[in-house]
Amino acid sequence: MRVAIITDNYFVTPKTEEIRSLLANSFAGVGLKPVQLRNDFLLPSNEGEKPLLDAVLFWDKDAVLARRLESFGIKVINSAQSIELCDDKGLSALRAAECGIEMPTTVLAPFTYSNIGYTDFAFLDKVTEVIDFPIVVKERHGSFGQQVHLASNFDELKEIVRKIAPIPMLFQQYIECGNSDLRLQVVGEKVIAAVKRMSLNGDFRANATLGGKMINYTPTKEEAELAVRAAKCMGAEIAGVDILPGKKPLLCEVNANAHFKRLMDATGVDVAKCIAEYFAKSI
Ligand SMILES: Nc1ncnc2c1ncn2[C@@H]1O[C@H](COP(=O)(O)OP(=O)(O)O)[C@@H](O)[C@H]1O
Numbered sequence: 034m035r036v037a038i039i040t041d042n043y044f045v046t047p048k049t050e051e052i053r054s055l056l057a058n059s060f061a062g063v064g065l066k067p068v069q070l071r072n073d074f075l076l077p078s079n080e081g082e083k084p085l086l087d088a089v090l091f092w093d094k095d096a097v098l099a100r101r102l103e104s105f106g107i108k109v110i111n112s113a114q115s116i117e118l119c120d121d122k123g124l125s126a127l128r129a130a131e132c133g134i135e136m137p138t139t140v141l142a143p144f145t146y147s148n149i150g151y152t153d154f155a156f157l158d159k160v161t162e163v164i165d166f167p168i169v170v171k172e173r174h175g176s177f178g179q180q181v182h183l184a185s186n187f188d189e190l191k192e193i194v195r196k197i198a199p200i201p202m203l204f205q206q207y208i209e210c211g212n213s214d215l216r217l218q219v220v221g222e223k224v225i226a227a228v229k230r231m232s233l234n235g236d237f238r239a240n241a242t243l244g245g246k247m248i249n250y251t252p253t254k255e256e257a258e259l260a261v262r263a264a265k266c267m268g269a270e271i272a273g274v275d276i277l278p279g280k281k282p283l284l285c286e287v288n289a290n291a292h293f294k295r296l297m298d299a300t301g302v303d304v305a306k307c308i309a310e311y312f313a314k315s316i
């Protein structure tokens with residue numbers, strides 16, 4: 034079996050490199066000898082030869098490259114379609130609705146051309162008809178909580194939209210959960226580890242990268258089932274699922290290539306090993 038681990042060539046940090054080497058070492062542990070490739074190893078083209086690969090752990094958001102590899106008949110985990118879905122919080126919300134998965138009420142902003150932006154904000158009246166303040170505004174593509182904002186009134190909402198536009202965005206009901214959320218790590222339809230993340234500085238976003246604290250967490254049956262159903266709905270075999278633990282658990286988002294090092298440290302679960310074992314079994 035010729036296998037590869039593909040990571041991003043441009044977003045390279047000590048954290049991404051650590052995850053890459055954890056995955057590579059774990060692959061060796063299950064008898065696989067992966068080549069480590071960056072997402073520029075092959076430029077998607079309508080021509081060109083199939084690379085000498087049978088299966089790929091696709092640890093990047095380059096869904097177009099993933100799609101090209103799939104078209105050559107290479108097994109790609111996670112699939113191109115799941116990477117596309119997870120990477121777009123708007124498409125994810127629509128997909129979750131198709132699967133009957135409960136999320137906070139979510140409304141997508143209308144499309145506009147990037148050289149025009151919004152020439153009026155009338156659509157915000159429709160948003161506030163169905164979502165009460167505070168309203169969470171999310172850029173459809175974003176990570177680490179960095180593109181997620183909170184508006185407590187109409188003026189703030191308009192100001193945030195003005196700043197973000199013309200970048201695609203969505204509006205979501207704020208769910209009170211004490212500035213905390215849950216991250217459940219799913220591998221092959223099983224929750225293998227979970228943490229509770231808590232923001233300690235008053236920020237409503239519980240992301241670890243923003244300084245949130247993580248503690249080992251045992252999910253309820255309902256939470257674990259929601260995470261597995263959500264990952265499956267997006268087609269993600271390996272997923273970091275964020276859940277908002279409000280009055281009832283609601284899906285926040287599914288991450289197709291979630292950073293798992295801090296979750297590994299907090300739970301003691303060898304996530305990289307679980308991923309390698311699952312990958313070896315699935316190819
Ligand atoms: N609807 C919401 N209500 C309350 N908190 C939210 C809501 N959506 C997101 N958050 C908080 O913001 C964080 C980041 O949002 P998320 O959608 O996961 O984006 P990112 O991809 O940047 O992690 C979440 O982990 C959660 O703590």
Ligand SMILES: [Mg+2]
Nearest residue numbers: 177178275286
């Ligand atoms: Mg998140």
